[in-house]
Amino acid sequence: MLDKKSFTVLNALRQTPGTSQRDIAASSGLSLGTVNAAMKATIKAGLVQDGTLTSAGLQALAPHKVENAVIMAAGLSSRFAPISYEKPKGLLKVRGEVLIERQIEQLLEAGITDITVVVGYKKEYFFYLRQKYGVNIVNNDEYVSRNNNGSLYRVREKLGNTYVCSSDDYFTENPFEPYVYKAYYSAQYAAGDTKEWCITTGAQDRITKVVVGGSNSWYMLGHVYFDRTFSKRFAEILESEYNDPETVDKLWEDLYIDHIKELDMTMRPYPAGVINEFDSLDELRAFDPHFLENVDSEIFDNITEILGCTKAEIHDVYPLKQSLTNLSCHFATNDGEYVYRHPGVGTELLVNRASEYAALKKxxxxxxDDTFIHEDPERGWKxxxxxxxxxxxxxxxxxxxxxxxxxxxxxxxxxxxxxxxxxxxxxxxxxxxxxxxxxxxxxxxxxxxxxxxxxxxxxxxxxxxxxxxxxxxxxxxxxxxxxxxxxxxxxxxxxxxxxxxxxxxxxxxxxxxxxxxxxxxxxxxxxxxxxxxxxxxxxxxxxxxxxxxxxxxxxxxxxxxxxxxxxxxxxxxxxxxxxxxxxxxxxx
Known part of the structure; x- marks a missing residue:
């Protein structure tokens, strides 16, 4: 198995034969002396000749080749109400591109063609990706009853040298590579206090501790890479603990943290702005100011028609506590604060909306009920x-x-x-x-x-x-x-x-x-x-x-x-x- 210094040299020469040692040092962050020593070692081992990888060099890199990618897209994305009532968050168009499509195209650009999308909520909305990109579709039918560990459980046999991604991330630069040295979690730096999952590292950037909340810290954000060693042990843990009642509500990251001493994963830092996750509609609009004006949403069309406002006026959109029959969210305009109610799936069998409408008017x-403004008696939104x-x-x-x-x-x-x-x-x-x-x-x-x-x-x-x-x-x-x-x-x-x-x-x-x-x-x-x-x-x-x-x-x-x-x-x-x-x- 290669050490990190030799991997860095071989991977750089794989990408650009004849790359100078000085350029390798500049791009990798290693010292020039370290690169010189690694170069000599790889030449001596017959892995490099005249600045080009030999067949033995390519063979030495093979254990680090990325095999596939898993994109998790099963969740409800309730924090993106009311848009998520109409379509999954990963299918939103941001800066003119569909989030999951942009990510698939970045993976393909990196030569990663074996891509699996794990779906659940509104799963049929993702089926077209099979025809468009040749991805595999796997259904997670437990997306409501348990956290995202259920999605990885569905594809546990696919885990190897694997990128694990979320369908709703937006990368301004392509973070994917065809060869990766070892398992890592991407990270970004928070100056000051943060409520994110903060990382502590030890030797060679190995993650030794993760806590929720901290200050002036690197925190988990974006994609993850599992190498074969990590995947093998993680899959064993997942199978062993999956049916435990306490596992149901855990993120897969919780399982990783529970076993952090035996699961070797490093931190890979990224500059601010490269990785973008949107926890609210207002955060997304800060990244793409024209998002709401361009979004294809019947819900926002309804709101603007009834209230006589523009989409640009709508702000402070966030979900409210959901009832057993409906989904509701808060929003505000220049004229005040409102609640949009969306009928739950299957409620047409339980609720007579025409009767409700008549009673609301009375x-x-x-x-x-002075709060009532408008209801569509046929479709049930209010x-x-x-x-x-x-x-x-x-x-x-x-x-x-x-x-x-x-x-x-x-x-x-x-x-x-x-x-x-x-x-x-x-x-x-x-x-x-x-x-x-x-x-x-x-x-x-x-x-x-x-x-x-x-x-x-x-x-x-x-x-x-x-x-x-x-x-x-x-x-x-x-x-x-x-x-x-x-x-x-x-x-x-x-x-x-x-x-x-x-x-x-x-x-x-x-x-x-x-x-x-x-x-x-x-x-x-x-x-x-x-x-x-x-x-x-x-x-x-x-x-x-x-x-x-x-x-x-x-x-x-x-x-x-x-x-x-x-x-x-x-x-x-x-x-x-x-x-x-x-x-x-x-x-x-």
């Missing part, structure tokens, strides 16, 4: 005002819950109506039928519970309770309180004409109210102690709400989404209050 008229420094009510604070209940009563007594209806029992049956299309429901005890829900529905129908406009997703996370203590009831996706108790049932389930809190909230709704009949009827709707959202959660999970603890919360309230309500009805 809510605005009633002063219950623009609202952003409530600055908003907070949400505490459902376990009796005073705040009483205020929520008064808002609920105001909605129900408004006389407002929409054309559509929303019924928890019917919705649960619809979700059940959608589940059955995917296969039998063989959850233990499911059909016994479903039969009891059928019994409960007969009692509820016999109550002949009034129907009115209901929110049907009425709980504290759908309230905003502004700095003037004004309450806004938002997110009207499930609104419709319903039994008045729907909203109370949802509130109790989704706010996870305890039995004494349930009774206090019900009394607050009526402004007096509830009667036994009213209490029984509303308990029944806690059961129906829990059951309906339980079925909804099962369907979301069956579609590949992760609902988490809510699956059990819905189940628990559904079954507990099913028992209570049936017992009360039977007493009467």
């Amino acid at each position: 809510a605005k008229e009633l002063g219950l 623009i609202s005002k952003f409530v600055t420094n908003a907070k949400q009510p505490d459902p376990h604070d009796q005073t705040q819950m009483a205020r929520m209940m008064r808002i609920c009563r105001t909605l129900h007594e408004s006389g407002a109506s929409v054309e559509t209806e929303f019924d928890f029992y019917k919705e649960a049956k619809r979700y059940e039928s959608l589940l059955l299309e995917k296969g039998p429901i063989d959850i233990p005890g499911y059909w016994d519970l479903a039969g009891k829900v059928d019994q409960l529905e007969k009692f509820v129908i016999a109550d002949e309770a009034p129907k009115c406009l209901c929110h049907n997703d009425f709980f504290y996370l759908n309230f905003l309180i502004d700095e003037s203590d004004k309450y806004y009831l938002i997110d009207w996706e499930y609104a419709g004409m319903s039994d008045y108790a729907n909203d109370f049932g949802t509130c109790c389930v989704c706010c996870e109210l305890k039995p004494n809190e349930v009774d206090a909230a019900l009394d607050a709704y009526f402004g007096r102690p509830a009667t036994n009949a009213e209490r029984t009827h509303n308990y029944a709707h806690i059961a129906l709400a829990g059951w309906c959202w339980y079925l909804w959660a099962l369907l979301k999970e069956a579609e590949g989404d992760f609902v988490g603890e809510w699956l059990y919360i819905y189940y628990n309230y559904g079954t507990e209050y099913l028992t209570k309500a049936l017992a009360l009805y039977k007493e009467d």
Whole structure:
């Protein structure tokens, strides 16, 4: 195996036969004396003759030849909302070039033709690269449920002398080479404080420590190179630890850092500006000021049309916390701050957007949701005002819950109506039928519970309770309180004409109210102690709400989404209050 000095000399002569020792020293950073000594050693070993590599010299370089490249392109790129709702970040056009295409072309320019792109989110958008560049496409179907270690796991058998890249990097100079001495992580220098992954090195620039955050430090940025030794051991570690629960959320770099003593990797520094990663839309616009004006984005076209602004005015774009059914981002213009909401995948099966639109207009008229500006009732996207420094009510604070209940009563007594209806029992049956299309429901005890829900529905129908406009997703996370203590009831996706108790049932389930809190909230709704009949009827709707959202959660999970603890919360309230309500009805 060559030492680094001999590799440097041989690689320089491979590129340009007859290169002077002085030029090699200048380009490599080695001293002229070191280059002279290395040159003599390679000549003596028969690797160089008359300033040109011999066949033995080419053979000596062979173990350092780059074999392939892996470009990771599976991620959601959520920090680039809302553009990432339409296309993956790696397909954005920056300074007139598609990011991943520019990177592929730089790899090809360096003679690296075996290129694999690992895809996941909107994977079909990348398929054309196969025809255009001859790259390999590998699907990572775990891109939502785990971090980027899943992408390298999919191609672990391809790892050798391999470049590992991200699809969204922009290199102003081509960093790729056909021959590389050993494994390295590219780095850039941060003057002052930084929150990046800072590198400490030892002898011969070997990375000995990596920490998040530091000052006046080199930090990880850009592409990485694995040599065969590194790849072999890393693949073993990846296979060994992949199924450990703690591995799921780790970056592949976390695994490297966990085993940094046995994984030999050096740091390769680059001047500022060569490697560019964009963590936000504003960062990208600083690099390419005309990006937003030139971007092909229906979302930004919608925003400019509705608000009457230009794309150049839009700034401070960043994602907000995503709900189970929607994707939302913040943005600002010269006139204020706003929220753009994008419908989640598959929500067309769960949400009637025309009904939502009608309810939103009514809510605005009633002063219950002054944030609403515009919604497209066919496609489901929406623009609202952003409530600055908003907070949400505490459902376990009796005073705040009483205020929520008064808002609920105001909605129900408004006389407002929409054309559509929303019924928890019917919705649960619809979700059940959608589940059955995917296969039998063989959850233990499911059909016994479903039969009891059928019994409960007969009692509820016999109550002949009034129907009115209901929110049907009425709980504290759908309230905003502004700095003037004004309450806004938002997110009207499930609104419709319903039994008045729907909203109370949802509130109790989704706010996870305890039995004494349930009774206090019900009394607050009526402004007096509830009667036994009213209490029984509303308990029944806690059961129906829990059951309906339980079925909804099962369907979301069956579609590949992760609902988490809510699956059990819905189940628990559904079954507990099913028992209570049936017992009360039977007493009467």
